[in-house]
Amino acid sequence: MDFSNWKKAVVAGLVSTAAFSGSTAYAAQATVTVDVNMPTILVMYHYNTITLDLDQAALATYLVSGTAVACGADFCDDQGDPVAIPVSVIAGTTSVTQAVVDPGLANTTTEFTIVDPVGVRGMGCGTYSVTVVDLSSDAGITVDTGNSLSDINGTACSFALTTGNLIFDVDFDQVDADPASAVFDVTITGI
């Protein structure tokens, strides 16, 4: 056996191993723990102004219970035809009196329920508590403080949106402005 060749083979093998070990991969790995601390929070969603456009015909029909009829752009109550008015004195200026008969109003009040105009999300609280205050509503408009937003009042806080109804009464017999307006202050508290 030629041992000189065997030695060469061993040397060659060692060199080859060294060459491979020179290309070792370097990888580093570590872990980071992340904690995200969430705050207690209450967010209320609301509209700033809600405008209700009442239909003329609907209002007229409701108020006089069907005795009004279209009359040009508005409505009339025909008091009957003909009307006989006796005139006993005729002078340079003659006064003829025939009062229009008040047919009366069939209805004067309506309860409006604005469905879900207010919402709330809460986190870190127990239940919602609601107060609704009438700030400066015109005559004839009265907020129903007891029933407004009752869907929210007492409900458990949640990130899911909780909505509530706003309820108020309008007495058309007392409304004296056009447009009539009302301002309600809504407060939602997380207990």
Added chain:
Amino acid sequence: MSILQPACGARTDTGPVILIGSLLLVAAGLLSPIAHGFALSPAPGNQTVNVNLADILQGGSNLSGSAEQIYPLGTVSHTLNDFSLPLDLNLTGSVPGPMSTRVDRPRYLEIQLSDAERALCLQSSDFDVNFRIIAPSADTLTALSGGILRAISFEANFTSSTGGACPRRLRYGYVLDLDVEGAVSASTYQGTAEASVEQIGPGTIQTLQLALDINMPSVLLLYHYTQINIDVQPAALAGALGANSSCGSGFCMDAGNQSAAVLGLGSTVPVAIDIGASVPAVAIRTVTLNDAVGARATGCAGGVYSTASYQILNPLGGIQAGSGTITEIQNSACGFDLRTGDLSFDLDLNSISATSNASATIQITVVGL
């Protein structure tokens, strides 16, 4: 040259004999005394210096000897004021620096004294020896495969002498402090040093250019925080939920104006004005952590970090499982200059808990092949 050639009439088949004779003659020439003054020569032996990992200093502390080293940087806490803005974790400010190494070599230069100087019994204190790097540029060594080492200081120090009480040879080594933050490759950084030797008294100055070779090792360093605390501020969460103003002690979203036509009237009239149509959906928000991971490396194959990635593990309380690439690091050039990258994760606000925090573990992997 003549000593390497056979003498006239000598046999040409006596190569080994002639070669041995030549070596002896060369050695004798080195040992022969110079006539006057002093002469400079490189100290014998291999001049290349291998830098060990443990000799590299990071902010004054030695690296370990491992090719992969991980540096946890502790806990960092930040407040999140706006989900649309990234948090700057400023890992750069927490990583120790600068990076340097001290190369110490006992033999680099020899001063050979003439018989006349030796008769004066000159000592090392009679010579002022200075080293400086002059090429490829001042105070700089470069590697063919890229990267530089900058000399912070390069001091000569007397190490030994031969010839007894009145030396014939004075040997000097050096202590070279190098800024290694420009190192990129794990290869030989080369340059040319100039040794300037002044004999104090007569003021005789001689210079000699010497090779300077420094071998840098391969290493991969990973920097990370162990704990990241994020305190989400109420305004940030409210903003993510669509709130556009504060109201009282909470937050509101004014959805503007809404109109509805009431076409029929009765004693009760419902009017649908659903705020839900105007409320933005609770979304998944991405939290980005800038400058959250760092890496340094030398010796990457191809000169780049082949992989830089992360995985979101063990997500709780709204954090979403997932993975991502640290784009600022992956495929970017390796080097001892700190390279930092960002992490991010998604937080599903629909799933956050009112009673516990969101949490996750982020596993970071950086590979330099």
